[in-house]
Amino acid sequence: MQEVANKNWNPTSWKQKPVKQLPEYPDQQKLEEAFETLKGLPPLVTSWEIDALKNKLADVAAGKSFLLQGGDCAESFDATKAPKIVNMVKVLLQTSFILIHEMGVPVVRVGRIAGQYAKPRSSDFETVNGKEIHNYRGDLINGYESESGVRTPDPERLLEGYHKAGLTLNFLRALADEGFADLHHPEQWELDFMQNNEYYAEYEDMVKSITKAVRFVESIAPDTFSTLQKVDFYTSHEALNLYYDSAQTRPVPRKPGHFNLSAHMVWLGNRTRELDGAHVEYFRGINNPVGIKVGPPFNIDETLKLIETLNPNHEAGKIVLITRFGKNVIEDDLPELIRAVRREGFPVVWSSDPMHGNTFNTDGGIKTRNFDDILSxxxxxxxxxxxxxxxxxxxxxxLTGDNVTECVGGANGLDEKGLNRNYETFCDPRLNYEQSLEMAFLVAREWKKSYL
Structure with missing residues (x-):
């Protein structure tokens, strides 16, 4: 499938290129031992699942479906617990159900889950209490606490990340296979917050419509309704730590090329997309669907070369362009990018990341995002x-299914004074459960304005 790209490529050829966003491990021998151990462990996902997702993304690129990708900014090992996973699945399923009902097209669900353990940083070190220590780069690399030396990059965390991802995936599959019956009963959803929203009447009508439709299906086909509870749910993460991702990258029987079997989809970050860099070298050889974050600063010609490098055969469903400009810049930058990609005939999935370009710090130094900026x-x-x-x-x-207070705004009008009530994230602020459902409803409204 990618014979030209794979001629001079192997899962570790990235080591011959300049690598960014990967700290120096103090013990290289320990790192290689962890890498070799990880190479020998069973895959977390299958090539069949990856190909299935790629086919569905091809439908998205053709305008037949819609992609919902969401989840934690950075997963925590300590949060690998049933209630957290249940809440995440719940919010992703409910938001997708709103989109399906309102838009009338299939929704492809891709979670930032079961592997989103690493985060990029603008610098390797920070100063805490007068002492210079490593920046926190996610649980896959080091610990969050600033004491006890846990900020030192530890190769053993690669193995712990694999095991935590495996536990999460196992539970995800169980939930997706059996379903949450209550998720198909919107009257049981926690929607009181929407009473403060100007679109509440429309929202209420939507809930009644879903409830009526579900009860009708249950009444005429009670035995087959269980099949409606089964959903397809895919995983994704930013392939930032190339030791982790390349260790799980391998050929599979009866298929050409290599698959990253740690996730169904991986994405290339805004800080790691240099054409001559290690991350692009790694990404060009895998068969997975790949996301490309595009935002300031960026160059259109380089972006086109990047797409060509990662998808030389122009395979539909292969590339997801995730634009992240910010509300004040998007109107200047996005139109020309769309025109350039169209001129080249690239069959990309266009996706909007309205979160990362709209982050700011309050006067009290708390990182947050405004719901209205995201919606804008x-x-x-x-x-x-x-x-x-x-x-x-x-x-x-x-986003998260938990009742956190990290983004201001939304129907309940969370203000900056309320951020401290339940601010949990170690990295970027997330939409909470209520804000996520509200955003899904408003996204669907915008989609209908454009395509119905």
Whole structure:
């Protein structure tokens, strides 16, 4: 499938290139031992699942479906617990159900889950209490606490990340196979918060419509309704720590090329997409669908070369372009990018990440995002794609099913004073359960303006 790309490629050829966002491990021998151990462990996902996702993303690129990619900014090993996983599945399923009902097209669910353990940083070190220590780069690399030396990069965390991802995936599959019956009964959803929203009447009508439809199906086909509870759920993470991802990259029987079997989809970050860099070298050889984050600063010609490098055969469903400009920049940058990609004939999935370009610090130094800013970028993205005759086929959201207080705004009007009530994230602020459902409803409204 990618014979030309794979001629001079192997899962570790990235080591011959400049690598960014990967700290120096003090014990290289220990790192190699962990890497070799990880190489010998069973895969977390299968090539069949990866190919199935790619086929569904091809439908998204063709305007037949919609991609919902969402989850934690950075997963924590300590949060590998049933209630946390259940809440994440719950919010992703409910938001997707809102989109399906309102838009009338299939929704492809891809979680930032079971592997999103690493985060990029602008510098390797920070100063805490007058002492210079390693920056926290996610549980896959080091610990969050600033004491006891846990900030030192530890190769053993590669293995712990694999095992935590495996536990999460096992539970995810069980939940997805059996389903949550209550998720198909919207009258049981926690929707009181929407009473404060200007669209509450429409939201209430939607819930009644879903409830009526589900009860009708149950009444005429009670035995087959269980099949509606089964859902397809895919995993993704930023392939930042190349030791982790390349160790799980391998050929499979009766298929050409190599698959990263640690996740169904991986993405290339805004800080690691240099054409001559280690991450692009790694990404060009895998058969998985890959995301490319695109935002300031970026160059259109380099972006086109990157797409060509990662998908020389112009395979549909292979590339997801995840734009992250910020509400004040998107109208200047996105239109020309759309035109350039169209001129080249690249069959990409266009997805909007309205989170990362709209982060700010409060006067008290708390990192947050404003719900209205996030929505503003979503609206602009739809309007621009509509004007350019392009299909915006997805959204990429950092969210949680927990009742955190990390992003201000939304129907309940969380303000900056309320951020400290339940601020949990170690990295970037996430939409909470209520804000996620509200955002799904408003995303669907914008989609309908553009494509119905």
């Amino acid at each position: 970028e979503v609206r602009s993205a739809f309007a621009i794609h509509r004007a350019e005759g392009s299909y915006l086929g997805g959204v990429h959201l950092e």
